[in-house]
Amino acid sequence: MLERLDLKRKISKDDYNKVMDTLGERLGKAQRMARDAKKPIIIVFEGWRGARRSAIINTMMQEMDARGFNVYSTVLLTDEEKKQPFFTFYWKHLPALGHIAVYHRSWYYSKLAHSRNEDDVQYNCSRHVSYDRINKFEKMLTDDGYIILKYFLHLSEEQQKENVEKNAKTLGKAWRDVSPALDESGHYEEYLDIYEKMLESTDKANAPWHLIAADDRRSAEIEIITSIVESVEHAVDAPAPANVPSIRPAAQYDVLSKIDASVELSKEEYKKDLDKYQKRLRQLQIDMFKARIPTVIAFEGWDAAGKGGSIRRLTAALDPLGFAVHPVAAPNVVERQFHYLWRFWMNLPAPGGVAIFDRSWYGRVMVERIEGFAKDYEWQRAYDEIKEMEAQWAEHGFAIAKFWLQIDKEEQMRRFTARQNDPMKQWKITDEDWRNREKWDAYETAINEMLVRTDTSYAPWTIVKGNNKYYARLTVLKTVVDLFEKMLAKK
Known part of the structure; x- marks a missing residue:
């Protein structure tokens, strides 16, 4: 899936600013539309370390009403939260009707982190979590009216190395302690296979993956925000189904x-x-x-x-x-x-x-x-x-x-x-x-x-x-x- 992305795509600063002038307004309007329609939205950002998720989320936040969304990261789950059943944190932080939950790394990262740390007692309790479990979790939510938007930010190996080095230089030695995420450095091909399996296993009609070429941050921002705006507009404007068929007729049992x-x-x-x-x-x-x-x-x-x-x-x-x-x-x-x-x-x-x-x-x-x-x-x-x-x-x-x-x-x-x-x-x-x-x-x-x-x-x-x-x-x-x-x- 990821090899089909054009990582060389770029957009100039001037063109980026022109697009964002109107796109930012549409994002703010889309948030208000979702609020008025009482549509709860979950936005998931996954991808390579160094994919500049924080910068992209920050750009979004500047155009949105801060009273209508919350941002979470599972990188910083506490030890007590890790001891709870795997999905507890995410259930507890569901957005209310008309609100938005943004995940700077989500249950996908938690599963990956748990599977890579099987000797850590804090993670042992969740080793059994499968992609099938994740699919069922997401379907429970989308069946109940939640909108789930999932974005995977893909980087070339060279760009990832450059971004990680730049973050370390800009933010200092404490950067890795503040953001102790998995580091794929030196294992690009291994993690590429892991991410491909994750994407293939969890790309479902009710919660599809949006794959983003992220070597150029500006083009990635425009693609993501455009996708969010169009997805929300479509979800709000789409007419409710006239007749939803029953899953099965009521059964007769004698207990x-x-x-x-x-x-x-x-x-x-x-x-x-x-x-x-x-x-x-x-x-x-x-x-x-x-x-x-x-x-x-x-x-x-x-x-x-x-x-x-x-x-x-x-x-x-x-x-x-x-x-x-x-x-x-x-x-x-x-x-x-x-x-x-x-x-x-x-x-x-x-x-x-x-x-x-x-x-x-x-x-x-x-x-x-x-x-x-x-x-x-x-x-x-x-x-x-x-x-x-x-x-x-x-x-x-x-x-x-x-x-x-x-x-x-x-x-x-x-x-x-x-x-x-x-x-x-x-x-x-x-x-x-x-x-x-x-x-x-x-x-x-x-x-x-x-x-x-x-x-x-x-x-x-x-x-x-x-x-x-x-x-x-x-x-x-x-x-x-x-x-x-x-x-x-x-x-």
């Missing part, structure tokens, strides 16, 4: 009808085993912290199925400094500015910590599906998006537990009625609970499909028989104890 939720357990047996499991869990949390193994626990279930009670018995055994409970409701005004998975990446635990989600990302394929908050093609593709997210967490070493608390329709009615008649518990029952109950069959169809499509070896579902609250709480505790013991044995 819940086979579950007998009416297992009995006495209060005496419950108290005895509760103490046993909580003591064991208390020690295991310490061991998990020492082993630096993070944990994500997701609770889903019917209204009044006992999620809150199970979470309280679980957290009662844990050190409060080592866990956080995240109640999940409809996304708020800030969360609606981002991809629906963004808020869950924002709440991932640190190494050794525990994140508990009281309802979770599975709302996409349940309540958002049933209530029409997500279009058919949005919730249908969510199964694969969710499995991809959980796979990345698991490959990073996360312990993952997912609970569906199952009660039958009659038990739910008994609990609803008890709450309605108890002044101390009336706050727990809402009109929405009654409305959801009327859609029991539709929710059951969605839940069955969710349980089948997202049950994996690395993040399996545990269906908790919940008519008896004692039995349900012990099932949750025992499952988490078993998970911790398994993860520690693997470690």
Whole structure:
């Protein structure tokens, strides 16, 4: 791909200034168009060391409103950021609707740096990241309306050497400490092959590469800014598709009808085993912290199925400094500015910590599906998006537990009625609970499909028989104890 670029192309200073007089105005206007259309944009700059990305980005910045964009570089990721799942930094720094994120080196550089530093403990956790993972990450974003523009700045070997030497002379000895990027010096052909493979593997219709001949900075700037302007103008002016086809028809599965939720357990047996499991869990949390193994626990279930009670018995055994409970409701005004998975990446635990989600990302394929908050093609593709997210967490070493608390329709009615008649518990029952109950069959169809499509070896579902609250709480505790013991044995 790169050998087809004309690296000898040049433009005079006068011609450059004439073009930039109008091109700069178009860039500023394009940014305002994207803001008004609420189009989030991600601009990625990759290429050879010495390709003068900073100068090109600086030129762009002079023509844009600084309140509408942020510039990031993964060269300077902190040690703690490197210990997170590979894409965490990029999820946390997604641009909001109408904003722009500019990457002076991005996830492509991080993958390359990790693969070249496999003996460095800071990088070991991300060696498994593949170009396929990157393609799926980008597609999740473009499917959700993000515009991704990727530029690779190509230099000849001679020009690269000249630029690197000039930077070192101009910026002094501290330059390499300030910008400790990979240095391809003396290994041009080796890195040329690496970059070719990267470009070929990740040049996709939804996020194509723009290859830039960068020996002449002025011509490179004009080509890049022209591309950005035209891409944004096209994205804003293009009419929305009239009918987006569904990925697949809704499937019919039968899981819940086979579950007998009416297992009995006495209060005496419950108290005895509760103490046993909580003591064991208390020690295991310490061991998990020492082993630096993070944990994500997701609770889903019917209204009044006992999620809150199970979470309280679980957290009662844990050190409060080592866990956080995240109640999940409809996304708020800030969360609606981002991809629906963004808020869950924002709440991932640190190494050794525990994140508990009281309802979770599975709302996409349940309540958002049933209530029409997500279009058919949005919730249908969510199964694969969710499995991809959980796979990345698991490959990073996360312990993952997912609970569906199952009660039958009659038990739910008994609990609803008890709450309605108890002044101390009336706050727990809402009109929405009654409305959801009327859609029991539709929710059951969605839940069955969710349980089948997202049950994996690395993040399996545990269906908790919940008519008896004692039995349900012990099932949750025992499952988490078993998970911790398994993860520690693997470690």
